[in-house]
Amino acid sequence: MGAEGSLNGNASRGHSNGHSNSHSKESDDARHLIEVRQTPFKGLGVFAKAPIPRATRILSEPLILALNGGENPAEILSTVNKLSKEDKARYLELHPFAPSIRKDVVKKYMGKRWGDLTNWERDAIGVYDANSFEVGVYFLPSRINHSCIPNVHYEFNPAIERGTFHAVKDIAEGEELYISYINGGSRLRNWRQPKLDMWGFVCQCAACGNDAEGKKREERRKEMFELDQKLAKQSVYGTEMTAAQALKTATRLAGLQMTEGVLNRELRTSYHDAARYCLELGNVKLALLWIEKELAHEKICVGEDHPIFHAVSARRDLLKDVVAGSASLDQSLLECFH
Numbered sequence: 001m002g003a004e005g006s007l008n009g010n011a012s013r014g015h016s017n018g019h020s021n022s023h024s025k026e027s028d029d030a031r032h033l034i035e036v037r038q039t040p041f042k043g044l045g046v047f048a049k050a051p052i053p054r055a056t057r058i059l060s061e062p063l064i065l066a067l068n069g070g071e072n073p074a075e076i077l078s079t080v081n082k083l084s085k086e087d088k089a090r091y092l093e094l095h096p097f098a099p100s101i102r103k104d105v106v107k108k109y110m111g112k113r114w115g116d117l118t119n120w121e122r123d124a125i126g127v128y129d130a131n132s133f134e135v136g137v138y139f140l141p142s143r144i145n146h147s148c149i150p151n152v153h154y155e156f157n158p159a160i161e162r163g164t165f166h167a168v169k170d171i172a173e174g175e176e177l178y179i180s181y182i183n184g185g186s187r188l189r190n191w192r193q194p195k196l197d198m199w200g201f202v203c204q205c206a207a208c209g210n211d212a213e214g215k216k217r218e219e220r221r222k223e224m225f226e227l228d229q230k231l232a233k234q235s236v237y238g239t240e241m242t243a244a245q246a247l248k249t250a251t252r253l254a255g256l257q258m259t260e261g262v263l264n265r266e267l268r269t270s271y272h273d274a275a276r277y278c279l280e281l282g283n284v285k286l287a288l289l290w291i292e293k294e295l296a297h298e299k300i301c302v303g304e305d306h307p308i309f310h311a312v313s314a315r316r317d318l319l320k321d322v323v324a325g326s327a328s329l330d331q332s333l334l335e336c337f338h
């Protein structure tokens, strides 16, 4: 497995996350409900041993190798060398895959060709490339395969300094767990597959098939992409459409995401946009309903101990005050939703 891809070349609808002073604490997880097994074509995978209800924190996992970004291969090697003997052995158990771009980067930083590195160096760099979640490498979560219709959401939680993996839908006994390695819920195959080439596999999920279902999903994602881009431009320039049209667009996108089964944090962005445009229309009560949906979705994806959840909760409380008449809808409140 590997890192979440970044959205390049098109406007992105990401929003900054708020932070609060949470106390560090370790959270329980539900790893007793999963097992690692061989899959027919994808190497190892993680499976549910028992039914896992939506919103379950399946894993709360510390990094075995903490390294943000990891462009410089010399830095990867020195960080791996600093690991304990036990962690280094576990790290090197993971699947290595270095994409072709890595070979150019090695030349740039180390002045050597890829072929001049030792086997150990190639493996250590390849494990990072195939398994990094941007902040570093986890052991067990590295066994979770990719799907364009994931049933698990990953997020790093700085308050507990762990990666969390939450079920975003009910998972049946025997079902495989999947995360998305790319933020591609509203993207077409010709965008997704080149990103996935970085991990050296061709996606076989239901959204990538050439059967009737795959084609239907591709059509749906085409509409989702158009709506997503309209909202992204509206968010930046504010001239793409009226607030009423933007609200309709966000609502339509949320509906398509539900139908398509894209239930990770991309769905929450649509709820957030809907709340924002309700406020621009001056409809605070409706905005409150949308932010309640956003908050409920953050609880499912990241949990109540994440700073993201606290930030959305604080915005929800502000809106409650406006609805109750103890605060007014002013410019600073509107800006909280940008």
Ligand SMILES: [Zn+2]
Residues within 6 Å of the ligand: 147, 148, 149, 203, 204, 205, 206, 207, 208
């Ligand atoms: Zn796919």
